[in-house]
Amino acid sequence: METTIKTLEGKEWDGKMKYTVTLADGTTGYLQDESDTGLKEGDAVSAEIKVYTAKKTGNKSNLITLKKTLVAQNASQQSTSIPSATLTPTGLSGLKFEARMKCIQLAHDTYIAGKLDDNEAKNHCREWVVLADALIDDLTK
Secondary structure, X not given: OEEEEEEEEEEEEOOEEEEEEEEOOXXXXXXXXXXXXXXXXXXXXXXXXXXXXXXXXXXXXXXXXXXXXXXXXXXXXXXXXXXXXXXXXXXXXXXXXXHHHHHHXXXXXXXXXXXXXXXXXXXXXXXXXXXXXXXXXXXXX
């Protein structure tokens, strides 16, 4: 089900943070560990809800797994493809150029999917470019 997070509250229990979440339709439950990280109130999410019945007490509660989704209102972050360059270098510089473009595209797509924040995407991209360049250099020796 597609929805948004109305409230997200954390409490420490048995030395671990546990979160309760209320969705836009009023559904309340416990946020599961399989959920995306970095969630906040107002985020558009896909919610999977499972009803759990406690064996000892018979009490029922909702176990909610949330995954971030893209929203139309956030047009500035919607996925767009990075255009190819008109002039593509050849030889060794061409290999490095293509590898760098792939690194940029991967970091961009991962950011858009909500798996990395802005700084993480930039840092990963830099690391991937250095690694790709080093691998190409090693292969061409």
